[in-house]
Amino acid sequence: MMLSPLIILIALAGWGVLHSVLASLTAKARARQWLGPRAADGLYRLVYNVVSIITFLPVMGLAGVLPDTRLYQLPSWSLVITVPVQLLSALAALVILWHVDLFRFLGLRQLGRWLEGRPDPRDPPVLVTTGIYGLVRHPLYFFSLLILWLTPVMTVNILTFNVVSTLYFWIGSIFEEHKLVAEFGEAYRLHQRQVPRLFPWPKRKGV
Numbered sequence: 001m002m003l004s005p006l007i008i009l010i011a012l013a014g015w016g017v018l019h020s021v022l023a024s025l026t027a028k029a030r031a032r033q034w035l036g037p038r039a040a041d042g043l044y045r046l047v048y049n050v051v052s053i054i055t056f057l058p059v060m061g062l063a064g065v066l067p068d069t070r071l072y073q074l075p076s077w078s079l080v081i082t083v084p085v086q087l088l089s090a091l092a093a094l095v096i097l098w099h100v101d102l103f104r105f106l107g108l109r110q111l112g113r114w115l116e117g118r119p120d121p122r123d124p125p126v127l128v129t130t131g132i133y134g135l136v137r138h139p140l141y142f143f144s145l146l147i148l149w150l151t152p153v154m155t156v157n158i159l160t161f162n163v164v165s166t167l168y169f170w171i172g173s174i175f176e177e178h179k180l181v182a183e184f185g186e187a188y189r190l191h192q193r194q195v196p197r198l199f200p201w202p203k204r205k206g207v
Contacts, residue, residue: 066157069156092143125184142198142199145166149162
């Protein structure tokens with residue numbers, strides 16, 4: 001059983017490295033060199049999402065198939081609180097994706113424009129700072145953490161998965177910040193000074 005957390009840690013860390021490398025500006029630039037700008041811009045986001053999901057499913061499944069030990073189970077009355085919060089978090093994540101253009105996030109919009117033969121399948125980048133983005137810079141990570149940590153049954157494997165996932169969200173958001181600064185410059189630096197990164201606690205303006 002003691003090997004289970006180690007296996008989950010290694011698998012999730014390996015997935016995190018692959019995910020981060022594929023999301024990097026360097027990987028996207030290489031794809032544009034190898035495939036050509038139009039094909040890469042039309043295909044990259046969709047392929048990136050498909051690869052991420054396919055490689056993540058077996059990693060997530062390890063928590064369920066490896067030997068495990070239960071740590072605690074929340075009392076039944078608490079489900080009245082935790083389950084609605086999890087459901088609302090999932091709904092909030094969908095609303096956020098729709099707000100920032102779900103089809104673009106999935107890569108379907110870029111694919112469609114490329115198949116239609118449009119000159120540039122990409123959309124110009126848009127910095128969203130309103131709504132939930134005015135409270136937390138990475139709301140998808142925040143709501144994902146709520147879903148993870150409000151699970152009613154906690155086991156050693158689930159705890160390992162949650163801890164490593166939380167670390168990945170924390171580290172991954174830092175790398176994402178660098179990309180956003182490179183993309184939006186001073187506008188995003190101002191957003192950083194005004195809005196917290198992962199948790200929507202109050203932050204003084206100009207700090």
